[in-house]
Each structure stands twice: as C-alpha cells, then as structure tokens.
Amino acid sequence: MEKTQVRLTPEETARQRAFMDKVRAMGGTRYCKVITYGCQQNENDSERLLGMLEAMGYTPTEDNEKANVILFNTCAVREGAELKVYGNIGALKHLCARRQDLLVGVCGCMMQQEAVAERIRRQYRHVGLVFGTHSLYKFPELLYECLTEHTRRVDVTPSDGRIIEDMPVHRSGAPCAWVSVMYGCNNFCTYCIVPYVRGRERSRRPEDILAEVREVVARGAREVTLLGQNVNSYGKDLDCGVDFAALLRMVNDVPGLLRIRFMTSHPKDMSERLLVAMAECDKVCPQLHLPFQAGNDRVLAAMNRRYDKAGYLALVEAARAHIPGLSLTSDVIVGFPGETEAEFLDTLDVLARVRFDSVFSFIYSKRSGTPAAEMPDPFTHADKQARFERLLEVQNRISHEINQGYAGKVCPVLVEGPSKTDPTALTGRTDTGKVVNFPAGAARPGDLVRVRITQCQTWSLWGELES
Ligand code: SAH
Ligand code: SF4
Numbered sequence: 001m002e003k004t005q006v007r008l009t010p011e012e013t014a015r016q017r018a019f020m021d022k023v024r025a026m027g028g029t030r031y032c033k034v035i036t037y038g039c040q041q042n043e044n045d046s047e048r049l050l051g052m053l054e055a056m057g058y059t060p061t062e063d064n065e066k067a068n069v070i071l072f073n074t075c076a077v078r079e080g081a082e083l084k085v086y087g088n089i090g091a092l093k094h095l096c097a098r099r100q101d102l103l104v105g106v107c108g109c110m111m112q113q114e115a116v117a118e119r120i121r122r123q124y125r126h127v128g129l130v131f132g133t134h135s136l137y138k139f140p141e142l143l144y145e146c147l148t149e150h151t152r153r154v155d156v157t158p159s160d161g162r163i164i165e166d167m168p169v170h171r172s173g174a175p176c177a178w179v180s181v182m183y184g185c186n187n188f189c190t191y192c193i194v195p196y197v198r199g200r201e202r203s204r205r206p207e208d209i210l211a212e213v214r215e216v217v218a219r220g221a222r223e224v225t226l227l228g229q230n231v232n233s234y235g236k237d238l239d240c241g242v243d244f245a246a247l248l249r250m251v252n253d254v255p256g257l258l259r260i261r262f263m264t265s266h267p268k269d270m271s272e273r274l275l276v277a278m279a280e281c282d283k284v285c286p287q288l289h290l291p292f293q294a295g296n297d298r299v300l301a302a303m304n305r306r307y308d309k310a311g312y313l314a315l316v317e318a319a320r321a322h323i324p325g326l327s328l329t330s331d332v333i334v335g336f337p338g339e340t341e342a343e344f345l346d347t348l349d350v351l352a353r354v355r356f357d358s359v360f361s362f363i364y365s366k367r368s369g370t371p372a373a374e375m376p377d378p379f380t381h382a383d384k385q386a387r388f389e390r391l392l393e394v395q396n397r398i399s400h401e402i403n404q405g406y407a408g409k410v411c412p413v414l415v416e417g418p419s420k421t422d423p424t425a426l427t428g429r430t431d432t433g434k435v436v437n438f439p440a441g442a443a444r445p446g447d448l449v450r451v452r453i454t455q456c457q458t459w460s461l462w463g464e465l466e467s
C-alpha cells in the first residue's frame with residue numbers, strides 16, 4: 001500500500017512560526033473569533049487555529065464588533081450545515097463594509113469543494129481569506145499576506161493535508177480534551193463527502209499522540225477522546241507496527257489521565273484485539289460509538305459499508321461479551337436514495353434488537369460529487385421526515401428506558417463544569433457517557449465524584465453527591 005503519512009517538515013513549521021512572529025510584531029490590541037461547525041475533528045482544528053491566532057497576538061472574543069479576525073471553520077457533511085454557514089457569512093456583510101479593520105475568513109471542509117469555494121469567492125466579496133482543511137498549517141502565512149498586501153487570499157489545494165505537529169494549540173484547560181489520532185478517510189461510503197474534503201487516511205505517530213496526551217493532562221485534562229473518522233484503521237499507513245488497540249494500551253499508561261474515549265469506529269474494521277484492549281485497559285470507558293447507518297443489507301451494500309445486518313449484530317454481541325455494561329451509541333441515516341418502507345423497517349429492527357443508549361439520526365442529504373447523488377431517489381422529503389420521526393420515537397423510548405435503569409445507582413462522574421440549564425449545578429458524565437447534573441457542593445471541574453442518581457430523563461440524569 002502506498003504510504004501517505006506526511007508530517008509537516010521542521011522547515012515548513014519554522015517558516016510558519018516566522019510568519020506568526022511577523023504578525024505578532026505588527027502589534028496593537030487585536031481580537032479574534034473562530035466559529036466552528038461540524039464534528040469534533042473540526043473542533044480540534046479550531047483549537048489549532050485559535051492557538052496560532054493567540055501566538056500571533058490575538059485575544060479570543062465572542063463579540064463581532066470587537067473582533068479583527070472572524071473565521072468560519074465549516075462542515076460539508078449535510079446541506080443544512082452548509083446553508084447555516086452561507087447565512088451567517090452573509091450576515092457579516094454590513095459589518096465588513098463599516099469596519100476596514102475586520103477580516104472575515106472561511107476555512108474547513110466546505111472549502112475543499114471547488115464549487116463551494118468558487119461561490120464564496122464570487123458571491124461573498126467581503127470574505128478576505130479562504131482556505132481548505134489541507135492548508136490549515138499555512139494559516140499564519142495566509143493571514144500575514146492578507147494583512148500586509150490588503151488582498152484576498154484563496155488557498156484550496158486539493159492535495160492531502162500534512163500532519164501538523166509542533167504548532168501552537170489553544171487548550172481550554174478543561175477536564176475533557178480532544179486528541180486527533182488520524183486524519184482523513186479511505187472508506188468512500190457512497191453518501192459521504194468526508195473522504196473528498198479530508199483526503200486519505202493519515203495516522204499521527206504514536207509518540208506525537210502520547211506527547212499531546214501528556215501535555216493536555218499537564219494542563220488539567222482528566223479525560224481524552226481520541227479522534228479519527230475511522231480509528232480502527234489507525235496505524236495501517238505507518239511502519240511502526242502500532243494499531244489502535246496497541247495505541248489504546250499506550251495511552252492507558254499515561255499517568256494522571258483518568259478516562260479514555262474514542263470515536264469513530266467503523267464496524268468493518270472492528271477487531272477482537274480492540275475489544276480485548278478495551279476490556280483490559282482500566283481507563284478506557286465502557287462506551288462504543290459504532291455507526292450502523294442502515295439495517296437493510298441491500299441499502300448497506302449500496303452505501304458501500306461492507307458489512308451486513310447479521311455481521312453488525314454479531315459484532316455488538318461480541319462487544320457486549322467482552323465489555324459488560326457496555327454503553328452503545330450509533331449513527332443512522334434515514335431515506336438513503338431508494339430506501340423502501342420495508343428496508344426502513346430493518347433499521348427499526350436493529351434499534352429494537354441492539355437497544356442503543358442513544359443514536360444520532362440524520363435524514364439523507366444529497367452531496368454532489370458522491371455516488372449516491374446519482375442514484376434514483378423516488379421518495380419525497382415528507383416521506384423521509386415521517387420515517388425519521390417514527391425512528392426518533394422508537395429510539396427515544398429505548399433511551400428513556402435505559403436511563404431509568406440508572407435510578408438509585410451511585411456512579412463515578414467526571415465533573416466537566418457548570419450545568420447549562422442551572423448555574424448552581426455542575427455537569428459531568430458517567431463512564432458510560434451519560435450526562436449527569438447535580439448540586440455543586442464542594443465538587444470542582446476535573447474531580448471524579450460519586451453521584452447517586454435520583455432522576456432519569458431521556459437525555460440526562462440528575463443526582464446528588466455522595467459523601
Ligand atoms: N466517520 C464516521 C462519521 C462521519 S460523518 C463514520 O463513518 O461513522 C457523521 C455521520 O453523518 C455519519 O455517521 C452519517 O450517519 C452522517 N452522514 C454522513 N453523510 C451524510 C449524508 N450525506 N446525509 C446524511 N447523513 C450523513
Ligand atoms: Fe464518511 Fe464512511 Fe468515511 Fe465515515 S467511514 S467519514 S461515513 S466515508
């Protein structure tokens with residue numbers, strides 16, 4: 001297999017650092033805002049963008065009026081995500097006309113689609129900087145050019161992005177941190193745009209990942225979530241003989257770390273070795289996000305998922321046998337082109353058989369350039385919406401029933417911060433990933449506390465601190 005892992009060279013890193021110094025030397029009080037759409041991988045990229053901005057002398061702000069740089073880090077996975085971005089960029093037109101000192105930039109997955117980058121270039125003249133996921137590392141240089149030459153900069157090279165190490169990353173110091181273990185995807189599920197906008201799989205070297213895990217722990221993290229579009233194929237492009245199971249064991253040995261989660265696992269690459277590693281590593285949470293997408297074999301084949309319903313169910317059984325009390329979550333698509341009522345019932349059947357803790361469900365969204373966009377699709381949006389609502393009803397009932405099982409239990413909860421709904425309460429998660437709110441008492445973010453569950457709702461639990 002062709003080796004695609006390309007680490008950014010020390011020369012290139014030094015070059016970008018020199019641009020950061022130049023921007024910093026421009027001086028003055030400057031503010032920045034990064035708006036993130038999409039998945040955790042994008043959140044992680046935004047931490048890198050913010051890290052670079054801070055190193056260039058910018059202070060983060062939420063206030064558009066104050067910001068000197070506003071960056072939209074976009075997602076292309078569904079049309080809805082894209083429409084939101086267009087609307088929000090358009091809304092800044094007047095502010096830009098009024099403020100010569102404001103630079104609006106658009107980056108991320110949407111910009112790796114030629115037609116979309118072109119639309120931004122033509123129709124959104126107030127956008128001064130456009131770059132794709134593959135040019136992320138060049139941000140300091142692009143920003144410097146925008147600021148000094150007062151021209152628009154567009155960099156949407158189609159080549160696979162290089163792996164960035166040794167560049168600043170903004171760390172919130174929060175108890176939970178994201179750490180990417182790999183970038184890109186090789187799977188080409190027929191509905192999905194990700195392989196086109198993120199390029200081929202590229203794994204980070206284990207020592208770089210471990211160094212980052214140690215660093216986030218030193219800054220206060222107690223839990224890390226290892227990220228990749230398909231972590232189960234981690235390491236296949238490296239020559240060091242470390243697969244994801246081995247990587248988990250290495251991360252498990254990092255002192256000071258309490259919990260490890262990871263996502264996403266593709267069922268076709270889920271190995272016995274990984275299940276054994278999950279069971280044996282004390283810090284790895286008993287939680288598995290295992291998207292099944294559809295329950296019908298014809299639909300799964302048309303999606304190019306490369307497993308069938310029986311195979312998926314067998315995998316769930318094996319996972320549960322290895323990891324007692326395993327919490328399972330999944331992603332599902334409703335209304336893939338040509339999916340019939342009978343085929344949809346197979347999806348409901350998987351929900352009923354597996355009884356996932358929760359499911360992220362999506363109505364199929366046509367992504368131009370993907371094979372599914374060319375498939376006949378006789379069903380209307382209303383048909384799909386109706387099925388989607390039936391699916392939600394089934395899953396919400398199951399999630400509610402599973403959560404009821406927590407009543408009266410005492411669970412270890414890693415405290416994340418103040419509750420969103422009640423400022424006198426704290427919020428955290430069980431090892432199975434359930435959100436738990438409870439009156440704060442003496443607990444602080446980062447503490448691992450014992451909480452007795454008193455109330456169980458579909459999406460979260462309430463409890464009281466055990467002394
Ligand atoms: N790599 C991950 C998920 C990436 S995208 C995986 O393979 O599981 C996150 C989820 O978005 C997918 O699991 C899928 O359920 C959904 N998704 C992707 N493309 C979509 C599309 N065109 N329409 C609707 N949902 C989509
Ligand atoms: Fe998309 Fe499939 Fe890759 Fe996930 S595995 S990112 S759904 S192509």
Ligand code: F3S
Binds near residue numbers: 039075076109110
């Ligand atoms: Fe969206 Fe890109 Fe993630 S398309 S889901 S932000 S990889």
